[in-house]
Amino acid sequence: MKTKLRYVGLDVHAESIVIAVAEAGDRAAEDWKFMAFVGLVPSEQSSGGKRRQGGITKTGNKHVRRLLIEAAWHYYDCSPGVGTVLQKRREGVPVDVVEIADRARARLRRKAQHLQKSRKPPNKITTALARELAGFLWSAARVSTPSGTTPTKPKLMKPMGEGKVRSPGPRPRQPTPAR
Numbered sequence: 001m002k003t004k005l006r007y008v009g010l011d012v013h014a015e016s017i018v019i020a021v022a023e024a025g026d027r028a029a030e031d032w033k034f035m036a037f038v039g040l041v042p043s044e045q046s047s048g049g050k051r052r053q054g055g056i057t058k059t060g061n062k063h064v065r066r067l068l069i070e071a072a073w074h075y076y077d078c079s080p081g082v083g084t085v086l087q088k089r090r091e092g093v094p095v096d097v098v099e100i101a102d103r104a105r106a107r108l109r110r111k112a113q114h115l116q117k118s119r120k121p122p123n124k125i126t127t128a129l130a131r132e133l134a135g136f137l138w139s140a141a142r143v144s145t146p147s148g149t150t151p152t153k154p155k156l157m158k159p160m161g162e163g164k165v166r167s168p169g170p171r172p173r174q175p176t177p178a179r
Contacts, residue, residue, distance in 0.1 A: 007101050007137070009074030014067045018137050021064045031135040038065050040131040056127060065130070068137075072129035075108040076122065096143045104136035 007015065021038070035041050038061055043054040058065070082090075082102075090098055108129050115125045 007071065007104065007133070009071030010067070014071065018064055018067060018134075018141075021061055031138045034138040035131050035134045037061070038068065038134055040065060040068065040127065040134055056131075068130040068134050069126055072108075072126040072133055075105070075129050075133070076112050076126055078105065078109050078112070080109065094143070097140050100136055100140045100143065104133060107136075108132060 010018065032041070036057070036059075039057050039059040041057055043057050045052045045054065082105075090101075111132065112125055112129060115128065
C-alpha cells in the first residue's frame with residue numbers, strides 16, 4: 001500500500017482515489033499523460049502554422065477530475081505556510097513526498113495570484129490549478145513506493161513560462177520558376 005499524500009484541499013478519501021488512478025497501469029507513464037487521462041488538457045484544432053486551443057477535453061475519469069477541481073479551489077486563495085492541521089496530517093509521510101507537496105503549494109499559489117492579476121475568470125484559474133495539481137500528485141505517487149522497492153524518479157513539470165509553443169513565423173517565399 002502506498003503512503004498517503006497530504007495536500008491542501010484533499011482529504012484521505014479523495015487522496016486515495018487520485019492515487020489509485022495515478023497508479024493505474026501504463027496510462028500514466030508521464031505526468032502529462034495522467035493530466036490527459038483525467039481530461040484536464042485543452043482540446044486543440046491545429047492546422048499548418050496556426051494553433052487553436054479550446055476548452056478542456058473532459059475525457060477520462062470525471063470523478064477524479066471533479067475531486068482535483070474541488071481541491072484546486074483551496075489553492076485559489078490559499079495563505080502562505082502550512083497550518084497546524086495539515087502539519088499533523090503530514091506526520092509519518094516521507095520527506096520526498098512532503099517536499100513535492102510544498103513545491104506544489106508554492107507553485108500553485110504563485111500561479112493563482114498571477115492569473116488573478118491578469119483578470120482570468122475564477123473557473124479558468126481553478127481548472128489550470130487542477131491540471132498542475134494532477135501533475136504534482138502523479139509525481140508524488142511515483143516517489144512514494146512501498147518499503148523495499150526503489151522509487152522511480154518522476155519527470156517533473158517545467159517551471160512556469162518555459163516550454164511555450166511559439167509560431168515559427170512566416171515561411172520564406174519560394175522563388176518563382178523561370179518561364
